[in-house]
Amino acid sequence: MKTVAEILRSKLHAAVYSVSPETSVLDAIKLMAEKGIGALVVLQNGRLAGIVSERDYARKVALLERSAFSAQVSEIMTAEVVTVGPSQSAQECMQLMTDRHLRHLPVMAEGELIGLLSIGDLVKETIAEQARLIQQLEQYIRGE
Template identity: 80%
Template sequence: MKTVAEMLRAKAQAAVHSVGPDTLVLDAVKLLAEKGIGALLVLKQGRLVGIVSERDYVRKIELLQRSAFGSKISEIMTSEVVTVGPRDSLQFCMQLMTDRHLRHLPVVAEGELIGLLSIGDLVKHTIAEQAGLIQQLEQYIRGEHP
């Protein structure tokens, strides 16, 4: 099974989008929409201090009828961020996401943010891996040995 580091190297889009804790919620929501992403990392002086997702917005702004114009990201972000390291396996990441109901996993090495994995990244990898295995099995059945 591949590691997180291998997955990050293979990702076509390596950009990690972030905001500061004092960013207005409305500005963060605009960034989510503009980039077509589901979560933003919250950084303060270059350090990961939280994560904010569309789910946070819906649950903490819309459902509580607060204003996105006057609320700051620090008011709605998840501050206990679950992270993984570059040596962790993708199997471990999938299990962690399943158990903790997560859609995004920041990747941290030696205290520094180095990337972000989404559930979509892991699903794409799993599908590609299974397709490759099916192709190998079909070749074996047909007697086409590499």
Template identity: 85%
Template structure:
């Protein structure tokens, strides 16, 4: 079972996009669209303050007919963020995401943000792990 650190090292891009709590929701949505991502971490003074996602926008701005121009990220972000550490396993992360209905997990090491895992990252790793296991079993059967 791979660790979070190993998954982060295997990602094609380690860059984590972020916004501040005072940024407009429109700026956050534009950044997500521009980068083709579904969530941004929210940093305040370099520390994790929350996470904002397309889901937050859809539920807290669009459906409530609020203005994306006037609303601030702090008004719609999830402030009580569930995080993982570099030593946590793929299985642990998948369980958290399943139980809490999450799509993104910020990764903290000693309180510092070092990465962001998406459900896609974990599914990709799970598929690779299963393919490797199948190959090993086939080799074992062949002798």
């Protein structure tokens, strides 16, 4: 199975979108909608300060009847972010996401954010890996 670095290199849309902790929740949600993504990393002075997702919005703004117009990202973001490194395997990431109920994993190398891995990225890689394995088995059975 591929490493995180290999998966990041193969992503068609590798851009990582970010906001600051002071960004309004409404602006963050608008950016997610515009880019068709489910989470944004929160950077403060170029450093990872948190992550904010549609789930954070639904649970911490909408359900608590707060205003997306006045609330800041810092009020709803997840500050204790689980991260992975580029040498970790897709399998390790899937296990981590399953165990911790995560949908996005920031990828850090030497203290710097280098990418963002989504559950969709991992599912895509798993499907491709299974297709490769099936093809190899079929070739083996045919004696090729």
